Amino acid sequence: DLKGGGGGGGGGGGSNGNGNGGGNNGNGNGNGADNGGGNSGSGKGQAGKSSHVNATTGDEVDVDGNKITVHHPDGLTEKIENGRFRMKDALDRTIIDRPATPADVSRLKAL
Known part of the structure; x- marks a missing residue:
């Protein structure tokens, strides 16, 4: 009985890729495409x-x-x-x- 691992949780700061791997499918894709190169969501400046x-x-x-x-x-x-x-x-x-x-x-x- 394979239990699914929690999916990867998104890139640095910008993308909230909720990592819920769906219980039994073992395929937890977090879909956290971080296109901000570390700057997304920093809000400084x-x-x-x-x-x-x-x-x-x-x-x-x-x-x-x-x-x-x-x-x-x-x-x-x-x-x-x-x-x-x-x-x-x-x-x-x-x-x-x-x-x-x-x-x-x-x-x-x-x-």
Whole structure:
């Protein structure tokens, strides 16, 4: 009884080739064609950075690659980085540190 090996999981950074080899077929092709030569998904450099201040709320929003930081006028800071959501108070004390949710990402991007 041949159990299928988990397929190869995609190239460096760019292609999410989910490696589920399908149980019994033993033929787990990950289909991770990485055409980016190591640069795909890096998001660094000037093109990946943006910053603005929300005129209504006064929130300063910085987006750098896959890191989002929001500074609120009252001193609170919210940050999503490396899959974590962190909130700090005006004295730089961490008050929330948990895995980020899609709702966190969309809320901060909407500011």
